[in-house]
Amino acid sequence: MYYDGTYQPNESNQIKANFGYIDNQFGANGYYAAPTDKEAYEHVKTAFASLQSKHQLSKDFSISPRLSNRYNEDEYWYLGRQNSKGRSKHYSNVFGAEVNAALEQHYGTFGLGLESRFERINSTAIGSHNRENYGGYLEFKTEAIAKLMVNAGAYVNYNSKFGWQVFPGLDLGYSITERWKFVLSAGSAQRIPSFTDLYTNQTANIGNPALTSENAYQIEGGIKYLSNRIVAQASYFHRNINDFIDWQKTEGAVEGTVVPWKPSNIGKILLMESMDLFVISSMIQWPPHDITRQ
Secondary structure (H helix, E strand, O other): OEEEEEEEEEOOEEEEEEEEEEEEEEEOOOOOOOOOOOOOEEEEEEEEEEEEEEEEOOOOEEEEEEEEEEEEEEEEEOOOOOOOOOEEEEEEEEEEEEEEEEEEEOOEEEEEEEEEEEEEEEEOOOEEEEEEEEEEEEEEEEOOOOOEEEEEEEEEEEEOOOEEEEEEEEEEEEEOOOOEEEEEEEEEEEEOOOHHHHHOEOOOEEOOOOOOOEEEEEEEEEEEEEOOOEEEEEEEEEEEEEOOEEEEEOOOOOOOOOOOEEEEEOOOOEEEEEEEEEEEEOOOOOOOOOOOOO
């Protein structure tokens, strides 16, 4: 079940709402523990809703608040619903609140936003845990300089487990000619370990509460060509990751016993570099007149 609706009392104000509910039951043979889980069964229930609005307070200034919530239940039977052995239950809830604003000036547009997210989980395999996340961003976009587009900003984030971090970013676009364009993008990002990464406590999978967040910065540059029939792009991408999170088998296991998987921060730097080239061309009929095919 899903509903999505919009109400606009006037040109300056708009309200949007959506909500949904999913009840999904299915056999889970081979999903998680093949080939021994032939009788496995899973039941997932998810409810979600959001309410947001946009208000044009003046010719140059607009504001958009938003509230959202997602609740999920996941129940799994390893040996089938008739057997309580190997049964696990997970309940999670995520509530979010945010507000975004834009101020337009003749020389560019300022963007400002604040957000908060509250996460909670209660699980037979993970335990009961809570955490909070708060963030804010400021960006500026302008095309006031001839042929040049600039978008620069920064995001400040606080997580109740991992503390403060700042993530700057920059996008540039320069029109060399009407059809040729140079683009450059640089930014930073973070991946916070999930509750599964941190606290899972099962025979085959063990979490690691000592994990730190995974951080990365990347840069991409390229040149684009656009015409009525052809779109072509050549670009170079470089990404640098610190404290990369990955699941590995533990060492020193006794023969015949289960060796559990466990996540860890494997290495301070991971480099990924690539050179991409793609061309998209529309179909051209030749000869340029109707022909009959048999």
